[in-house]
Amino acid sequence: MWIETLIFYFFAAVTVGSALAMITVRNPVHAALLLVLTFFSSAFIWMLLEAEFLAITLVLVYVGAVMVLFLFVVMMLDINLAVLREGFVRFLPVGAALALGLFTMIWYAFDRARLDMIGAPTPKPADYSNTRALGQVLYTDYVFAFEAAAVILLVAIIAAISLTLRRRKGTKYQNPSEQIRVRKAERLKVIKMEAEKR
Amino acid sequence: MNAFIPPNLMPALPELVLLGMACLVLVVDLFLPQNKRGFTLLLALAALLATAATLWQVAPVEIMVSFNGSFVIDRLAVILKLGLLLILFLVFVYSRDFLREFGMYRGEYYALGLFAALGMMIMISAYSFLLLYLGLELLALSLYAMIAFRRDSAVASEAAMKYFVLGAMASGILLYGMSLFYGVTGTLDLARLSDVIRIQSVESPVMLSFALTFIVVGIAFKLGAVPFHMWVPDVYHGAPTSVTLFLGTAPKIAGFAMAIRLLVDGAGALQVEWGQMFVALAVASLAIGNIVAIAQTNFKRMLAYSTVSHVGFIMMGLLAGTATGYAAAMFYTLTYALTAAAAFGVLMLLSRDGREASDLADLRGLNDRHPWYAALLAIALFSMAGVPPTVGFYAKLVVVNAVIQVDMLWLAIVAVLFSVIGLFYYLRAVKVMYFDKPEEGQEFHLLDALDNRLLLSANGVSLLLLGLFPSALMAWCLTAFV
Numbered sequence: 198m199w200i201e202t203l204i205f206y207f208f209a210a211v212t213v214g215s216a217l218a219m220i221t222v223r224n225p226v227h228a229a230l231l232l233v234l235t236f237f238s239s240a241f242i243w244m245l246l247e248a249e250f251l252a253i254t255l256v257l258v259y260v261g262a263v264m265v266l267f268l269f270v271v272m273m274l275d276i277n278l279a280v281l282r283e284g285f286v287r288f289l290p291v292g293a294a295l296a297l298g299l300f301t302m303i304w305y306a307f308d309r310a311r312l313d314m315i316g317a318p319t320p321k322p323a324d325y326s327n328t329r330a331l332g333q334v335l336y337t338d339y340v341f342a343f344e345a346a347a348v349i350l351l352v353a354i355i356a357a358i359s360l361t362l363r364r365r366k367g368t369k370y371q372n373p374s375e376q377i378r379v380r381k382a383e384r385l386k387v388i389k390m391e392a393e394k395r
Numbered sequence: 396m397n398a399f400i401p402p403n404l405m406p407a408l409p410e411l412v413l414l415g416m417a418c419l420v421l422v423v424d425l426f427l428p429q430n431k432r433g434f435t436l437l438l439a440l441a442a443l444l445a446t447a448a449t450l451w452q453v454a455p456v457e458i459m460v461s462f463n464g465s466f467v468i469d470r471l472a473v474i475l476k477l478g479l480l481l482i483l484f485l486v487f488v489y490s491r492d493f494l495r496e497f498g499m500y501r502g503e504y505y506a507l508g509l510f511a512a513l514g515m516m517i518m519i520s521a522y523s524f525l526l527l528y529l530g531l532e533l534l535a536l537s538l539y540a541m542i543a544f545r546r547d548s549a550v551a552s553e554a555a556m557k558y559f560v561l562g563a564m565a566s567g568i569l570l571y572g573m574s575l576f577y578g579v580t581g582t583l584d585l586a587r588l589s590d591v592i593r594i595q596s597v598e599s600p601v602m603l604s605f606a607l608t609f610i611v612v613g614i615a616f617k618l619g620a621v622p623f624h625m626w627v628p629d630v631y632h633g634a635p636t637s638v639t640l641f642l643g644t645a646p647k648i649a650g651f652a653m654a655i656r657l658l659v660d661g662a663g664a665l666q667v668e669w670g671q672m673f674v675a676l677a678v679a680s681l682a683i684g685n686i687v688a689i690a691q692t693n694f695k696r697m698l699a700y701s702t703v704s705h706v707g708f709i710m711m712g713l714l715a716g717t718a719t720g721y722a723a724a725m726f727y728t729l730t731y732a733l734t735a736a737a738a739f740g741v742l743m744l745l746s747r748d749g750r751e752a753s754d755l756a757d758l759r760g761l762n763d764r765h766p767w768y769a770a771l772l773a774i775a776l777f778s779m780a781g782v783p784p785t786v787g788f789y790a791k792l793v794v795v796n797a798v799i800q801v802d803m804l805w806l807a808i809v810a811v812l813f814s815v816i817g818l819f820y821y822l823r824a825v826k827v828m829y830f831d832k833p834e835e836g837q838e839f840h841l842l843d844a845l846d847n848r849l850l851l852s853a854n855g856v857s858l859l860l861l862g863l864f865p866s867a868l869m870a871w872c873l874t875a876f877v
Contacts, residue, residue, distance in 0.1 A: 306605035337399045338463040341407065345517055345529040348414065349536060352510045355421065356540030359503040363546070 424502025554633025572609025
């Protein structure tokens, strides 16, 4: 049991440390990579809770897709970081005071004796499949929520297209199907001419 | 392994009809040329009517819960949804000419509007944290896109960005509160949550109040109560007036439903705690909303601050914690949405070629040119101010009455005092319309069509009629909370 506790504290420390480093480093690429590390170590913590499907999804979706996209954006756009960092020192006292206040509140609000009482969840047998359990409730008990989430994605598609799709004037736009269907008569004009006399 | 029992789909039939029709609007619009765009509008209106008819058919006498306890339909849901659909019907008709004038007359606008309506209906019927959050996100996402709909306008893009960032933060705070509740009680269902809280509030009160704080902050953000109101004026001002009309009316009903579901149905046992938080929020909203509105020269900004003060009144009804209080807040929300629809509806008519009317000065001399529209706008403004015999007076009266019934006389006095202060800026707008002369060469370019004119007139007259005969609607609202 103690080895699990040790693993938990190790990954918890990595998560907190990399999250802190992520918001303080100067280089945006480093920040993105540190965020990847945060996701990875959170995935390990989920794995300790036997939520292996969620842990792997976190790595696949966030690390594999979202963060790679994010890195692309960071590398392709020339963002002036000096402007973004302006006011960091100025707002630091307010931010720090707020964070400290919230931390104290959480410290007092969380009933630690009660949390100790709850303890860790009882381990499931080795043949228990987290993925299977999720799959069984996703389309049954949670079908309405699942469909609602699907509609949200549909709205995201509509929004993205309606906000970005526009036909610019003056672009050299080609219509391939028209190009293919073109007939000889439309392009080639045969002109009969008298041969010139020598 | 338990055998799966398929959920009863009947309670959610209106939502399913709306979803189907929204998708139909989206697809049909793709094949329509620009000059046939009116058909999309007709289809969208038909979608709203069909949803309302289905709702009327499936409306149960008793409370009905489906989808494993996550979806509920009761009197509250039926009344709020009918109100919501009526308001959206008005909004869609009013905005047509405005959209055409400013090159936003596209099918996506109506599709997004219908999806937002779906999100609001899900919020009204949500009986679990999960579904409520999904409904909220569906609404918010549609609204972000609608605000930014005019792509070339820098102000609109800024408003959308601001709404997006603050909305995401509010969602995060709300989610944090929900997750804390889940951590303490072990359930996402609001009905079960309420049972667990009733037992646990003795055991771990601090933890529950801590979770509750985040929920209240999330609700205050979405409703736009002080000190979480920063987005309201900028978004109302920056968005195209048709979207401001949408934003300022229907989502208020959904926000009210969210507050009722989370705080009354879910955390009803903690009423004393959230009631105290609401007292602070309500007083601050009444004060800031009414006082800052005086300094505004832009009509849309002024109405935005007026919204903030109205949210204060809605919160006052909720914090009373009695059935009369909830019914009063519900009456207030529904009639406020109707009033705001009339006010923004007239403002949209006044848009001039290439520029939308939004300054107070744009209203000068409206009475000389178009006395009927001036009268309609005056009725709406008087109703917001709470002048009898308009409906706003009665709404304020019942809320104040509910607060007095729970021995909070001082709060009632504060509310009345700030309403009197608020009267100033509403009357100033009326003065500008009736007594100020327009500048030379300033002509009103009215965007009116017959159907629009009839609906707007009916809307304005309804404010008077509801003010004179409020008992039917009030009795209806009361049935939701007995």
